[in-house]
Amino acid sequence: MTGPVGDLFREYHGSLVRMLTRRTGDADRAEEIAQEVFARAVAAPPRNPRPWLFAVALNLVREEGRREVRQHRRLVLYRAEQPVAFESPDDEMDRNDRQAAVRAALATLSERDRDALLLKAEGFSYDDIAATLGLARGAVGTTLSRARAKLIDAYRAVEGSHDIAS
Amino acid sequence: MTSHLEDGTIHELLDGEIPSAELPPIQAHLTSCADCRARVDAARLHVAEADELIEALDALDAPAPPQIVPSAGGVRLQGRPWMRQLAWAASITVAVGAGYYARGGVPPLVDTAPTPVGDTTSETALTPAPLSQLPVGDDARERKASDATRPGPVPVPAVAPSREVARSDAPGAAGASTKAPASATAETRQRTEGDFADRLPIDRIGNVVALQPGAIASPTEAAALAPAPSANAADRLARIARPGTAMRDQVASKQAAVDTISFQDAVRLLGGRLRLIEGLVPVRLEARGREVRVIYPLAQGELVLAQAVVDGVPIVRLTAPEGFPADSLAVLRRKVQ
Numbered sequence: 069m070t071g072p073v074g075d076l077f078r079e080y081h082g083s084l085v086r087m088l089t090r091r092t093g094d095a096d097r098a099e100e101i102a103q104e105v106f107a108r109a110v111a112a113p114p115r116n117p118r119p120w121l122f123a124v125a126l127n128l129v130r131e132e133g134r135r136e137v138r139q140h141r142r143l144v145l146y147r148a149e150q151p152v153a154f155e156s157p158d159d160e161m162d163r164n165d166r167q168a169a170v171r172a173a174l175a176t177l178s179e180r181d182r183d184a185l186l187l188k189a190e191g192f193s194y195d196d197i198a199a200t201l202g203l204a205r206g207a208v209g210t211t212l213s214r215a216r217a218k219l220i221d222a223y224r225a226v227e228g229s230h231d232i233a234s
Numbered sequence: 235m236t237s238h239l240e241d242g243t244i245h246e247l248l249d250g251e252i253p254s255a256e257l258p259p260i261q262a263h264l265t266s267c268a269d270c271r272a273r274v275d276a277a278r279l280h281v282a283e284a285d286e287l288i289e290a291l292d293a294l295d296a297p298a299p300p301q302i303v304p305s306a307g308g309v310r311l312q313g314r315p316w317m318r319q320l321a322w323a324a325s326i327t328v329a330v331g332a333g334y335y336a337r338g339g340v341p342p343l344v345d346t347a348p349t350p351v352g353d354t355t356s357e358t359a360l361t362p363a364p365l366s367q368l369p370v371g372d373d374a375r376e377r378k379a380s381d382a383t384r385p386g387p388v389p390v391p392a393v394a395p396s397r398e399v400a401r402s403d404a405p406g407a408a409g410a411s412t413k414a415p416a417s418a419t420a421e422t423r424q425r426t427e428g429d430f431a432d433r434l435p436i437d438r439i440g441n442v443v444a445l446q447p448g449a450i451a452s453p454t455e456a457a458a459l460a461p462a463p464s465a466n467a468a469d470r471l472a473r474i475a476r477p478g479t480a481m482r483d484q485v486a487s488k489q490a491a492v493d494t495i496s497f498q499d500a501v502r503l504l505g506g507r508l509r510l511i512e513g514l515v516p517v518r519l520e521a522r523g524r525e526v527r528v529i530y531p532l533a534q535g536e537l538v539l540a541q542a543v544v545d546g547v548p549i550v551r552l553t554a555p556e557g558f559p560a561d562s563l564a565v566l567r568r569k570v571q
Contacts, residue, residue: 074547090291163290170287189288194251209242209251213277216245216284223287 073110076117081106083190084125090186091129093171101128118192119199126183126200173222181215188212239263239270244277493521500526505543509550512569532558539570 081102088098105125114120174182180201187197194208203211239247239260246252247260264271500519501508503526510516510528514537520527530537535555542549550570554563 074545077547086292090288093291166290170290173287174291185284185288188249189285194246194249207242209244209246209249210240211242212249213241213245213280216280219284219287220280 073106073113076109076113076121077106080118080121084121087122087186087190088125088129090189091126091182092132097132101125101132104128116199119196122187122190122192123200130179169223169226172226173219176222177215177218181211181218184208184211185215185219238267239273241273241277244270244274245281247274248278248281495519495521495526500528504541504548507548509539509541509548509570511537511539511552511566512571514566514569537566 084105085095085098085102088101089095092098092101102125105121105128108124109117109121174185177185180203183201184197184203187200192200194205197203197208197212198205243252243260252260264274495503497508497519499521503521503524508526508528511530514530516528516539517531517536518529520529525540525542528539528541530539532555535558537555537558538553540551540553552563552567552570554566
């Protein structure tokens with residue numbers, strides 16, 4: 069069993085953590101959730117691993133999202149998580165502003181739309197997105213179309229409000 | 235096809251998800267319908283812009299894009315807290331069923347033997363916590379496993395991972411470390427520095443020139459890159475100020491607890507790839523069972539880059555003495571290559 073689990077880890081861990089980091093805004097938490105997901109995969113190896121791993125991960129994120137205390141902690145961690153990087157303060161501020169705006173825009177989407185977008189960004193096929201999110205395969209295109217449009221609109225709205233405020 | 239294309243179909247087309255058999259009527263419609271062509275163009279911009287926004291969420295230290303990694307190279311685990319590395323090692327140990335204990339060996343990364351030389355903080359940090367004490371475990375046990383592991387349409391078996399199997403009962407766990415006197419630490423470092431430095435290919439500004447990413451593909455290549463130990467290494471060691479008898483005995487006994495190994499041996503132990511911290515020159519390499527430790531000198535102790543390959547998965551962790559700034563450690567973790 070170790071071999072397959074090792075293969076799963078090699079193949080999907082990076083992608084899973086990245087998706088979770090994008091989803092939660094907390095790299096540390098993303099690592100923890102990914103660890104939990106793989107621990108469960110070790111205990112019960114999935115037949116269709118990719119959708120399974122991501123679906124379990126997204127379920128854990130949703131569960132966590134329901135807990136107010138954890139949400140608060142996550143926000144605190146997110147503030148502390150601002151990356152250590154050698155870049156100019158202006159560049160860093162710009163990047164953080166953009167990240168915050170994108171995150172705010174993403175938060176306006178429904179969970180399904182948001183998850184579909186994040187999975188697509190990880191290279192999921194429509195079949196895998198359908199399997200992961202429990203959608204009909206034919207609904208994936210419509211979901212992504214709506215999600216992309218909403219994300220862009222919301223982002224522009226957030227950016228517009230910042231421009232007005234400044 | 236006379237009716238206009240639906241938005242979902244346009245995105246399916248742009249995402250390359252339309253089966254080839256269904257493409258001709260769509261292409262025919264686009265040839266004759268300027269409106270739909272314009273919508274496809276607009277949607278193409280939407281797809282690109284949305285992708286760009288998603289990518290903007292990535293921090294600088296976000297994981298690298300997914301890639302198929304050769305078994306000799308494996309997965310880079312840098313930048314993550316050591317406990318998670320241990321958790322993974324423990325998880326895999328559980329999965330193996332026949333753990334290292336059963337084989338009578340020493341688990342590579344659950345090393346609990348005292349540190350022969352250096353700050354005890356490093357050793358304490360390396361002491362494996364039971365999985366039941368790892369960060370995720372606390373939260374995870376609160377959850378109903380069956381809820382989280384039911385990913386909608388994907389059938390999920392009931393899960394009840396037995397985390398108590400994690401090893402923490404090895405002799406000499408936390409607290410068993412013996413702290414070497416600072417003078418002994420410094421001396422041991424001094425005694426080994428010349429020897430190791432002679433073996434490493436180092437350029438004029440002190441970089442380990444042969445250890446750039448991907449530079450070492452195999453033990454053979456590594457052996458070819460690393461110069462043979464120079465003849466004067468022993469002379470240099472002999473010139474180092476000799477400690478008092480008691481201290482010399484103490485240092486000797488500590489050195490016996492681990493093997494100081496050559497660069498070639500380290501590469502061989504790790505199956506062909508040794509990770510180092512870019513821009514830093516190690517003072518020595520140690521082997522403990524299948525674990526290789528790359529030791530870097532610090533003012534307040536030693537920086538230890540421990541690594542091993544567990545069932546084909548490279549496990550790497552970086553630990554520093556107490557008081558070493560966490561943000562500096564994070565930066566160094568990103569420089570592990």
